[in-house]
Amino acid sequence: xxxxxxxxxxxxxxxxxxxxxxxxxxxxxxxxxxxxxxxxxxxxxxxxxxxxxxxxxxxxxxxxxxxxxxxxxxxxxxxxxxxxxxxxxxxxxxxxxxxxxxxxxxx
Amino acid sequence: xxxxxxxxxxxxxxxxxxxxxxxxxxxxxxxxxxxxxxxxxxxxxxxxxxxxxxxxxxxxxxxxxxxxxxxxxxxxxxxxxxxxxxxxxxxxxxxxxxxxxxxxxxxxxxxxxxxxxxxxx
Numbered sequence: 001x002x003x004x005x006x007x008x009x010x011x012x013x014x015x016x017x018x019x020x021x022x023x024x025x026x027x028x029x030x031x032x033x034x035x036x037x038x039x040x041x042x043x044x045x046x047x048x049x050x051x052x053x054x055x056x057x058x059x060x061x062x063x064x065x066x067x068x069x070x071x072x073x074x075x076x077x078x079x080x081x082x083x084x085x086x087x088x089x090x091x092x093x094x095x096x097x098x099x100x101x102x103x104x105x106x107x
Numbered sequence: 108x109x110x111x112x113x114x115x116x117x118x119x120x121x122x123x124x125x126x127x128x129x130x131x132x133x134x135x136x137x138x139x140x141x142x143x144x145x146x147x148x149x150x151x152x153x154x155x156x157x158x159x160x161x162x163x164x165x166x167x168x169x170x171x172x173x174x175x176x177x178x179x180x181x182x183x184x185x186x187x188x189x190x191x192x193x194x195x196x197x198x199x200x201x202x203x204x205x206x207x208x209x210x211x212x213x214x215x216x217x218x219x220x221x222x223x224x225x226x227x228x
Contacts, residue, residue: 001169033212035214037152039152044202044218044219044220044221045144045152045202045215045218046218047207047214047215047216050207050214050216056216057216086151088151088152090152090154090214092212092213092214095154095166095168095212096142096154096157096166096168096212097154098144098151098152098153098154099151100151101151101152
């Protein structure tokens with residue numbers, strides 16, 4: 001099983017700043033099969049990024065994904081109030097697993 | 108509008124065998140793989156199971172292997188999760204989610220609102 005470790009656990013930032021979230025895999029994630037989700041309290045997750053860097057429908061271009069192999073990054077520029085939430089990475093290269101999540105909190 | 112509506116949750120006894128259902132609408136159900144993802148209270152997301160468009164290929168998390176079966180009925184636009192030998196640690200919100208393609212091992216682009224399963228004696 002591929003274990004995904006997300007860091008930091010919590011990121012405290014102000015609106016307008018840039019959030020940089022990390023997702024590290026215990027094994028190589030082949031074919032760029034990595035996705036990112038956003039989840040707000042009481043809501044279902046929402047797909048942000050798939051295939052490492054492809055934005056899902058309706059996701060603004062200030063949200064971007066990058067990385068390869070075992071190290072992946074989600075970057076959210078110019079943070080807006082609606083961006084403060086929990087973010088999860090997911091690999092679907094070898095079965096499916098999720099990371100433990102990173103909370104982006106208002107500073 | 109894509110809709111996924113889960114049902115079948117509630118309070119179940121340890122060792123119980125509830126069946127969760129997810130009725131899909133607003134898209135061609137048989138064009139997509141489908142998944143169940145759960146979230147224990149205050150915890151992160153945990154993938155449970157996925158199935159491809161025609162049910163030929165499935166994946167199950169190790170934590171539920173041997174206790175859970177995922178199936179689908181494309182004539183009824185419905186996804187199922189048959190659970191058995193329930194444990195207290197199966198307590199969670201269970202989400203139904205649509206895959207972006209017809210394969211089973213895919214990210215999910217639409218999610219239902221979830222159904223809560225509480226395992227308690």
